[in-house]
Amino acid sequence: MEGIVFGTPPRFRVPIVSFSAAGFKRSLPSLGRAPWIATDRQRKPSPLYCAMAEEASETKEACCSTTAEEKLANYVDVSELQNENAVEDVAEKQGIKIRRRPATGPPSHHVGPFEFRLENEGNTPRNILEKIIWDKDVAISQLKERRPLTMLKKALENAPPVRDFVGTLRSSYKSTCLPALIAEVKKASPSRGVLRENFDPVEIASSYEKNGAACISVLTDEKYFQGSFENLEAIRRAGVQCPLLCKEFIIDAWQIYYARSKGADAVLLIAAVLPDLDIKYFTKICNLLGLATLVEVHNEREMDRVLGIEGIQLIGINNRNLETFKVDISNTKKLLEGERGELIRQRDIIVVGESGLFTPEDISYVQDAGVRAVLVGESLIKQDDPGKAISGLFGKSISA
Numbered sequence: 001m002e003g004i005v006f007g008t009p010p011r012f013r014v015p016i017v018s019f020s021a022a023g024f025k026r027s028l029p030s031l032g033r034a035p036w037i038a039t040d041r042q043r044k045p046s047p048l049y050c051a052m053a054e055e056a057s058e059t060k061e062a063c064c065s066t067t068a069e070e071k072l073a074n075y076v077d078v079s080e081l082q083n084e085n086a087v088e089d090v091a092e093k094q095g096i097k098i099r100r101r102p103a104t105g106p107p108s109h110h111v112g113p114f115e116f117r118l119e120n121e122g123n124t125p126r127n128i129l130e131k132i133i134w135d136k137d138v139a140i141s142q143l144k145e146r147r148p149l150t151m152l153k154k155a156l157e158n159a160p161p162v163r164d165f166v167g168t169l170r171s172s173y174k175s176t177c178l179p180a181l182i183a184e185v186k187k188a189s190p191s192r193g194v195l196r197e198n199f200d201p202v203e204i205a206s207s208y209e210k211n212g213a214a215c216i217s218v219l220t221d222e223k224y225f226q227g228s229f230e231n232l233e234a235i236r237r238a239g240v241q242c243p244l245l246c247k248e249f250i251i252d253a254w255q256i257y258y259a260r261s262k263g264a265d266a267v268l269l270i271a272a273v274l275p276d277l278d279i280k281y282f283t284k285i286c287n288l289l290g291l292a293t294l295v296e297v298h299n300e301r302e303m304d305r306v307l308g309i310e311g312i313q314l315i316g317i318n319n320r321n322l323e324t325f326k327v328d329i330s331n332t333k334k335l336l337e338g339e340r341g342e343l344i345r346q347r348d349i350i351v352v353g354e355s356g357l358f359t360p361e362d363i364s365y366v367q368d369a370g371v372r373a374v375l376v377g378e379s380l381i382k383q384d385d386p387g388k389a390i391s392g393l394f395g396k397s398i399s400a
């Protein structure tokens with residue numbers, strides 16, 4: 001629905017005028033966007049550029065002798081990224097449909113006591129993933145104000161040591177001859193609603209560990225998954241030995257530092273959201289911090305992009321289409337066929353089969369397709385005892 005609504009303050013909001021913004025926009029081709037939208041967005045340096053500039057100057061002393069400028073130049077041809085539109089163009093060329101933030105600004109503005117509401121295709125998310133990303137973008141700017149990067153970096157000095165996420169998966173696969181399990185601590189999801197009412201993250205994680213999980217994934221997104229960084233921190237503090245994956249929608253380097261400060265050993269990077277350059281940049285930061293990265297793909301195009309990036313050790317194939325929520329485990333098989341699978345074997349990359357795994361048959365199916373690890377949430381978390389459910393999922397006990 002496209003339309004513009006001028007309103008009185010929220011409590012008494014009554015639509016006064018409504019007409020098609022698209023038609024209006026079309027009549028202003030040279031402007032490209034409606035004139036009442038703040039145009040400073042067009043000139044704003046991209047978040048990646050800002051993050052790199054901030055990161056480069058702040059970590060100059062920490063990581064090497066190169067100057068901040070040299071460090072930036074190592075990452076990328078920065079000039080290409082100074083303009084937000086250029087970033088969007090690069091993303092589009094890579095087939096990324098998720099826009100990082102509303103192209104025409106948020107739908108509602110306040111002018112004095114009046115709410116001014118504009119809805120058009122530039123500020124209406126096209127799907128749930130896009131909505132999650134837009135909300136995340138806003139949440140991060142607020143969090144960053146409270147805890148700037150310099151403050152976070154200090155907190156890292158007290159963070160618990162990093163554990164070897166990838167190494168743990170490898171040795172679990174080797175000793176069990178079954179895909180290593182990354183068991184997920186997840187209370188709810190946008191597609192399934194609340195999965196477990198009686199939700200004690202530490203108890204669940206400990207039970208996963210006791211019953212043979214190699215690693216644990218902890219959802220930290222609050223709004224859509226009812227997760228939290230407190231859960232991650234609590235699990236780490238409780239002494240759970242399994243390495244922890246911070247399951248978050250990462251779009252800003254700040255989140256990586258935050259995850260580490262809360263005890264994460266690995267983070268998720270979603271190729272459907274992040275252009276190659278972001279994946280490379282975030283991976284470098286993770287390497288600096290000792291964190292592993294699980295790079296998630298959904299389709300052939302994303303897989304090919306990720307295989308084009310040097311040094312990736314862990315790739316997750318998500319069987320859930322994040323736009324439609326449909327789950328199809330044959331996606332894992334499809335993406336590992338032919339040359340792709342060959343390349344993955346040559347490079348000894350560990351592939352993680354993600355989502356929609358419920359039975360021993362599902363596990364064998366993805367193992368035959370070539371995965372050496374699986375990421376499982378719903379089928380475990382919904383059972384009375386999620387840890388004990390692991391042997392049901394694998395058809396036998398996998399604890400040592």
Ligand SMILES: O=P(O)(O)OC[C@@H](O)[C@@H](O)c1c[nH]c2ccccc12
Nearest residue numbers: 318354355356357375376377378379
């Ligand atoms: O609950 P499932 O179907 O077993 O899925 C787990 C995991 O794969 C899923 O939670 C997931 C995979 N990628 C994500 C990205 C964001 C949030 C959640 C996810």
